[in-house]
Amino acid sequence: MPLDLSDESQYDRTRLRQWAGGRARSAGVDRRDLLKLLAAGAAAGSVGLGAAGTASATTGASATTTASPGILKPLPPELFTLRGTNAETKFAALRGTGPLTPVDRFFVRNHTSTPRIDAAAWRLKVWGDGLAGDPVDFSYERLRALPAVERTLFIECAGNGRSFYATQQGQAVTGTAWTLGAIGVARWRGARLSDVLRLAGVTPGAVDVLPRGLDDEVVANGVNLGRVRRPLPVGKALDDVLLAYEMNGRPLPADHGGPVRLVVPEWVGISSIKWVGDIEVSAEPLYSPWNTDTYRLFGPEHPAQGSAPLTRQTLKSAFELELGATVPVHRTRLLTGRSWSGGAPVTRVEVSTDGGGHWQRVRLHDAPRRGGWVRWSLPWTPRAAGATALLARATDATGRTQPETSVHNAQGYLFDAVVRHPVTVV
Structure with missing residues (x-):
């Protein structure tokens, strides 16, 4: 009988044991390469894949810049602080804006740069040994023809507030030095991921669902990690996850994952993969750099091998x-x-x-x-x-x-x- 991993805490504990014991399958990265990254990170005291420097009392030398490579929308300095490939919302700019974050003030978290993707040419491929049959493709039109749902939800980077470890607690950390503006709330409209998976023929034996973005591949410490991707437990994927194509009543903008992105309620932002292009449904446990090397907790207060992969925000x-x-x-x-x-x-x-x-x-x-x-x-x-x-x-x-x-x-x-x-x- 397949292990019930619908409970998030059980899922986390189980996946961590499977990863540590070598029983989870790599999704696109040689395990030896990933172990090299982990070893290098452990020696340095942290792992920092894709990190944008060290968070410190200086909250970013680019705070006065007005353009960021790889972001398409305007980034006026009264609305944003630029942090490498990312743009943080200045929280004071939200005063009087209502419960939804206007798109022109919504933060941008990019691992590389924003791709330009034609919705008419976009395809979503759903595949893997967790399906009953062959891969299934969804066009933009087919996705929009499915029953639509709307939900008002926040998306927040797992590192939001990171700079305060240094400025308030005197503790060094790596990564983008966000203050509190790496969050936004929007009204998302899209199809249920569960509807897509059921149409594709998800089986009772499926355990992990791995969405992958269409942005550029990420290279860290000389290792090509491929495109951003992070497994979800099938229980979560079948519960409340959206494939969103609208944001605040308009087609989803490119900087925020358009034409289609995942929205994973209440979980850390890395789970809500932008520019999703394919989804692997697996009957085996999966891992990627984004749930092994990063988006776990390392340090003296945590297990030697790191915490379970992060799920819910705080x-x-x-x-x-x-x-x-x-x-x-x-x-x-x-x-x-x-x-x-x-x-x-x-x-x-x-x-x-x-x-x-x-x-x-x-x-x-x-x-x-x-x-x-x-x-x-x-x-x-x-x-x-x-x-x-x-x-x-x-x-x-x-x-x-x-x-x-x-x-x-x-x-x-x-x-x-x-x-x-x-x-x-x-």
């Missing part, structure tokens, strides 16, 4: 205010922000305006729900001039509250601690 809060903003004394201003969680809906948010000495509950402007964020506000009248820090902490429906510090890992994933937001009162 709990965060952010102010819609510039870091280091100057505010006038004795004048009331409305502090606004957003909180979100991959584990459960956010039900309570508290704010401190004195560096953590006192906390006040804020007003929530959205009903708590899975897969999205809640907007909140609090009036604040500064009573004294000088430097201070604003803090926001969220609690979700499970009772989990953001901690004061985040457990360190070498690649800086899943930062969940309360962020100290510096301001100067004048």
Whole structure:
């Protein structure tokens, strides 16, 4: 009888054992090459495939640039901070934008560069030994002819908040030095991945589903890792995953995965493969560099072989205010922000305006729900001039509250601690 891997935690534990024991099959990379990368990363204290430097107190030398190689849409400096091949949304630019992130402000996470793909020529190939028959191709028109669903969901990079390991906790990490702007919420419209898999003939023996992007191949430390791809457990793939072709009511833009991308609710952003071109359905466990070398937790607080592959996102809060903003004394201003969680809906948010000495509950402007964020506000009248820090902490429906510090890992994933937001009162 096939092992039931529909439970995410069981899936993670099982896959980690299979990978460590050499019982999971490589999806496109020689296992010896991947072991070389892992050995090199372990010697350096982290693995850093595709990393964009080291996160530190400097949040990116490219912050004043207005163009990024490989991104097609305009990136005005009042909306974005550029970080290598990526563009981070400035959280202050979301103030007043409503619950959905406008496409012109939605962050961009590219491992290489944005490809230009003609929707009319696009094809999705579904194949593998987890199907009952031969490979099945879906055109853009055939995909759009399937029953459509719409869901409002966030997509968030696993490294969102990474820079705060260095600036708040004094701990070195590798990777793109995101602050809190590597997240966006959109209304996605598309076909259910489960409908596509069933039409393709997925069998009860299938265990892993591996979507692969159509962007350029990734080369790290001299090893060609191929195109970005990361396995999903078949239980998740058959549950709530979308093949999205619209974003906020418009055809999916190229920078955000158009013509078609995966949207995997509440999981780390690497799971939501952009520019998807083929999906392997496997009756064997699969691994790729994106669930072995990266997107796991390495470091003294984690198992020697690394944690299980990352799945759900964590709990965060952010102010819609510039870091280091100057505010006038004795004048009331409305502090606004957003909180979100991959584990459960956010039900309570508290704010401190004195560096953590006192906390006040804020007003929530959205009903708590899975897969999205809640907007909140609090009036604040500064009573004294000088430097201070604003803090926001969220609690979700499970009772989990953001901690004061985040457990360190070498690649800086899943930062969940309360962020100290510096301001100067004048």
